[in-house]
Structures are given as C-alpha cells and as structure tokens.
Amino acid sequence: MAAFVLTDAYIAINSVDRSAFIKQVALNVETAEQDATDFADAGWTVPISGLKSGSLALTFNQDVAASQIDSIMWPLLGTTVPFEVRRTDRSVRCVEPEIHGQHSDHVVEPDHRFGR
Numbered sequence: 001m002a003a004f005v006l007t008d009a010y011i012a013i014n015s016v017d018r019s020a021f022i023k024q025v026a027l028n029v030e031t032a033e034q035d036a037t038d039f040a041d042a043g044w045t046v047p048i049s050g051l052k053s054g055s056l057a058l059t060f061n062q063d064v065a066a067s068q069i070d071s072i073m074w075p076l077l078g079t080t081v082p083f084e085v086r087r088t089d090r091s092v093r094c095v096e097p098e099i100h101g102q103h104s105d106h107v108v109e110p111d112h113r114f115g116r
Contacts, residue, residue, distance in 0.1 A: 010086040019089065021069040024059035027085055027099060056083060080104045
C-alpha cells in the first residue's frame with residue numbers, strides 16, 4: 001500500500017460534518033487473540049481472532065464561542081453517537097471507502113482531544 005497523507009479528511013459526528021474543526025484523527029481497530037491449540041498441533045500454538053474492538057481519537061482546534069465545537073461536543077460526553085470517517089471529502093466509492101460506527105465518548109481532554 002502506498003503512503004497517504006490526509007489533507008482533506010471527512011469526519012462526521014452525529015451525522016454532521018465536523019471536518020473544519022478537526023486537525024487529527026486516529027482510528028484503531030484490533031481483535032483479541034484467542035488460543036485454539038490442541039494436542040494435534042504438534043507443539044505449535046494456534047491463535048485465532050476473537051472479539052473486535054476499536055477506538056476513535058480526534059484532536060480539535062479549540063473554539064469556545066457560542067454554538068462552536070466546544071458547545072457541540074461537551075453535551076455528547078458519556079453518550080453514544082454515530083461517526084463516519086473518510087480519507088477525503090469525496091463521495092464514497094470503492095477507491096474512497098468510509099468507516100462508520102457508534103462511538104461512546106468517555107474522555108474529553110483539556111486540549112480538546114476527544115476519544116478513548
């Protein structure tokens with residue numbers, strides 16, 4: 001895979017495009033490794049993937065003016081909201097995939113990093 005620098009990522013939170021407020025995005029997905037080794041495996045371990053989990057971390061440009069990002073994000077703390085992330089702001093297609101899901105907001109740090 002070729003290297004890719006994000007310069008116009010699309011990030012929607014609660015179905016609203018918030019890309020203009022965000023300067024960094026990190027989406028991490030992993031699976032728990034489970035051991036499926038048995039006596040027929042000739043002394044080798046057999047790992048398989050188990051439950052999946054992920055996290056979304058966003059770094060916002062701070063804006064505490066009325067109806068700006070600070071007043072939008074704080075009420076979402078502790079709730080579950082839908083998100084959508086694309087590497088560009090172009091329409092979704094096979095070469096421009098999207099990642100979407102539900103995110104439970106557990107952490108808002110003073111420098112307006114958001115995520116878990």
